[in-house]
Amino acid sequence: MDTKQFERGPDLPPPITEIGAIGWLRRNLFSSWLNSLLTVVVAYLLWLMLPPLIDWALISSDWTGTSREDCTSDGACWVFVSVRFNQFMYGFYPEAQQWRIDLIYGTLFLLMIPLFLKAFPWKTWLGGFIIFVYPFIAYGFLDGAWFGFEVIETTKWGGLSLTLILAGIGCVAALPLGILLALGRRATDMPIVKAVCVVFIEFWRGVPLITVLFMSSVMLPLFLPEGVTFDKLMRALIGITLFQSAYMAEVVRGGLQAIPKGQYEAADALGLGYWKKTALIIMPQALKIVIPGIVNTFIALIKDTTLVLIIGLFELLGMIQNALNDPNWLGFSTEGYAFTAMVFWIICFSLSRYSMHIERKLHTGHKR
Amino acid sequence: MSEQATHQQPAIDDVMIELRGMHKWYDKFHVLKDINLTVHKGERIVVCGPSGSGKSTMIRCINRLEEHQRGQIIVDGTELTGDLKHVEQIRKEVGMVFQHFNLFPHLTVLDNCTLAPIWVRKMPRREAEEVAMRYLEKVKIPEQANKYPGQLSGGQQQRVAIARSLCMNPRIMLFDEPTSALDPEMIKEVLDTMIELAETGMTMICVTHEMGFAKTVANRVIFMDAGEIVEENEPHEFFNNPQQDRTKLFLSQILGH
Ligand SMILES: Nc1ncnc2c1ncn2[C@@H]1O[C@H](COP(=O)(O)OP(=O)(O)OP(=O)(O)O)[C@@H](O)[C@H]1O
Numbered sequence: 001m002d003t004k005q006f007e008r009g010p011d012l013p014p015p016i017t018e019i020g021a022i023g024w025l026r027r028n029l030f031s032s033w034l035n036s037l038l039t040v041v042v043a044y045l046l047w048l049m050l051p052p053l054i055d056w057a058l059i060s061s062d063w064t065g066t067s068r069e070d071c072t073s074d075g076a077c078w079v080f081v082s083v084r085f086n087q088f089m090y091g092f093y094p095e096a097q098q099w100r101i102d103l104i105y106g107t108l109f110l111l112m113i114p115l116f117l118k119a120f121p122w123k124t125w126l127g128g129f130i131i132f133v134y135p136f137i138a139y140g141f142l143d144g145a146w147f148g149f150e151v152i153e154t155t156k157w158g159g160l161s162l163t164l165i166l167a168g169i170g171c172v173a174a175l176p177l178g179i180l181l182a183l184g185r186r187a188t189d190m191p192i193v194k195a196v197c198v199v200f201i202e203f204w205r206g207v208p209l210i211t212v213l214f215m216s217s218v219m220l221p222l223f224l225p226e227g228v229t230f231d232k233l234m235r236a237l238i239g240i241t242l243f244q245s246a247y248m249a250e251v252v253r254g255g256l257q258a259i260p261k262g263q264y265e266a267a268d269a270l271g272l273g274y275w276k277k278t279a280l281i282i283m284p285q286a287l288k289i290v291i292p293g294i295v296n297t298f299i300a301l302i303k304d305t306t307l308v309l310i311i312g313l314f315e316l317l318g319m320i321q322n323a324l325n326d327p328n329w330l331g332f333s334t335e336g337y338a339f340t341a342m343v344f345w346i347i348c349f350s351l352s353r354y355s356m357h358i359e360r361k362l363h364t365g366h367k368r
Numbered sequence: 369m370s371e372q373a374t375h376q377q378p379a380i381d382d383v384m385i386e387l388r389g390m391h392k393w394y395d396k397f398h399v400l401k402d403i404n405l406t407v408h409k410g411e412r413i414v415v416c417g418p419s420g421s422g423k424s425t426m427i428r429c430i431n432r433l434e435e436h437q438r439g440q441i442i443v444d445g446t447e448l449t450g451d452l453k454h455v456e457q458i459r460k461e462v463g464m465v466f467q468h469f470n471l472f473p474h475l476t477v478l479d480n481c482t483l484a485p486i487w488v489r490k491m492p493r494r495e496a497e498e499v500a501m502r503y504l505e506k507v508k509i510p511e512q513a514n515k516y517p518g519q520l521s522g523g524q525q526q527r528v529a530i531a532r533s534l535c536m537n538p539r540i541m542l543f544d545e546p547t548s549a550l551d552p553e554m555i556k557e558v559l560d561t562m563i564e565l566a567e568t569g570m571t572m573i574c575v576t577h578e579m580g581f582a583k584t585v586a587n588r589v590i591f592m593d594a595g596e597i598v599e600e601n602e603p604h605e606f607f608n609n610p611q612q613d614r615t616k617l618f619l620s621q622i623l624g625h
């Protein structure tokens with residue numbers, strides 16, 4: 001070896017104040033006097049609020065029993081939830097037939113597992129099946145008529161399973177429709193298509209969901225010919241989908257606007273036609289950019305499904321309110337709403353984390 | 369406009385690109401004025417001129433990234449009109465390399481190269497991948513095939529962009545300032561790739577200010593100013609004996625420092 005060669009210095013550990021718990025505290029909680037003050041104030045507030053909450057919800061609460069007499073301590077009475085749990089999940093779906101719901105959700109869950117496996121080669125096909133075919137199978141299975149089961153009308157469906165049907169189908173149907181609307185709105189060379197899309201989007205964005213639901217259940221039948229009936233759940237789903245697709249369209253349009261002109265030009269120059277360019281080059285990039293916006297819209301929809309209560313569909317919150325009207329369980333609204341909030345929070349939070357996971361996975365190095 | 373612009377005459381075999389009395393406007397702004405240019409098979413044309421003179425616009429008209437309003441553009445015997453069939457036909461035969469590479473950031477280098485052959489030329493994936501690897505080797509980056517464009521240097525990205533165009537097996541290549549977004553040490557690797565391409569007999573139109581490249585590679589240099597072709601000559605004459613004052617001024621500016 002050449003003796004004059006420059007010696008590489010040893011790697012030193014960083015100063016103790018930069019790493020570990022102490023370093024983290026210094027950097028994040030006590031970096032300035034204002035930050036320190038905020039830390040102290042927030043810690044004090046937490047100390048005031050958390051212990052009573054934990055005490056109410058977990059420590060001096062009752063969990064087991066069959067009636068309100070079993071709630072003896074002064075904390076939360078979760079017995080209310082556990083006694084009614086079946087209804088909160090399945091609504092008025094007859095207990096003897098509830099295996100159908102279990103089977104549908106269980107199958108869905110199993111079908112989705114391969115989507116998370118790296119090595120599974122037919123992800124696109126399976127995803128397509130789950131999105132475009134499975135909802136119809138599920139609907140037929142739960143309704144029963146197509147499969148020769150006991151027919152269970154949609155008015156009997158309810159609880160969390162209905163919430164998930166409304167939100168799931170709403171999302172799945174709204175995304176493709178929203179994509180088409182967004183593309184239509186940008187089709188400057190087709191003024192009529194563009195105008196139709198703009199009017200559609202602005203109309204549905206401008207009316208409250210609650211009005212849409214009212215109109216779908218109260219007004220729509222007025223326009224249908226005598227004797228034609230249209231399932232109430234179906235009407236709600238259509239209303240939700242149209243409403244949601246308008247929002248989705250605007251989210252997607254935001255993504256489209258972020259795609260540089262050069263991407264379109266490169267695709268054009270290679271001879272890709274409009275649909276190939278859109279499907280292979282533009283949409284994958286645009287959708288990736290707007291994943292947070294899409295998930296945000298989905299989360300809003302999941303919570304908005306509670307509005308179907310006003311047209312007489314009893315999803316989770318509806319079932320809870322229904323239970324609260326039971327004379328035997330008057331006065332347990334805090335538990336009921338806390339439980340609902342918790343369930344919704346778990347669903348929405350998981351979705352939000354999942355979207356962050358996808359974002360990280362799709363990240364392909366810094367831009368250009 | 370000249371009378372012969374309307375005179376329909378099948379292009380001679382060996383003419384690849386023909387612009388006849390071509391005009392273009394952006395709204396009211398007259399960007400290209402009476403452009404006449406004939407490019408023969410295997411010719412290498414370098415286009416230069418001051419910023420805003422319409423160089424990019426002119427070559428972008430050749431694969432209809434921009435639409436011309438008057439005159440004719442005939443590429444490889446097909447006239448560019450509003451007819452989408454013609455446009456598609458011509459785009460298959462004409463490759464383009466951009467100043468900012470315009471690689472597809474969501475696809476790997478290999479997928480960038482195979483996308484158009486698979487979806488436009490309907491080539492089986494296997495074959496497309498073989499072709500792509502061959503061209504990636506030609507531009508000397510086969511080892512980057514499975515990386516994403518965002519992980520490559522500018523020079524590497526531009527070479528991928530060249531390979532991507534070549535995978536469509538084009539008869540004509542257009543370059544719009546392919547090196548002007550690159551750091552000096554990367555310019556050479558891209559120019560070398562282009563020189564090699566020129567040696568294969570590819571018909572090329574190249575907008576560039578790399579005068580060294582023009583001198584060694586071009587058959588003809590075209591000088592544009594204010595939307596017009598001001599002067600057109602073979603490189604030696606063009607640089608040593610420019611005829612027009614505007615050309616002299618331009619050359620003194622870019623060669624002066
Ligand atoms: N989409 C457009 N709309 C309106 N004007 C445009 C458009 N694109 C270019 N122009 C104008 O047309 C003229 C020619 O532009 P072009 O890009 O062809 O110039 P260039 O010679 O390539 O210049 P540079 O060397 O800067 O790339 C410029 O004055 C420019 O401002």
Ligand SMILES: [Mg+2]
Pocket residue numbers: 423424425544545
């Ligand atoms: Mg330019």
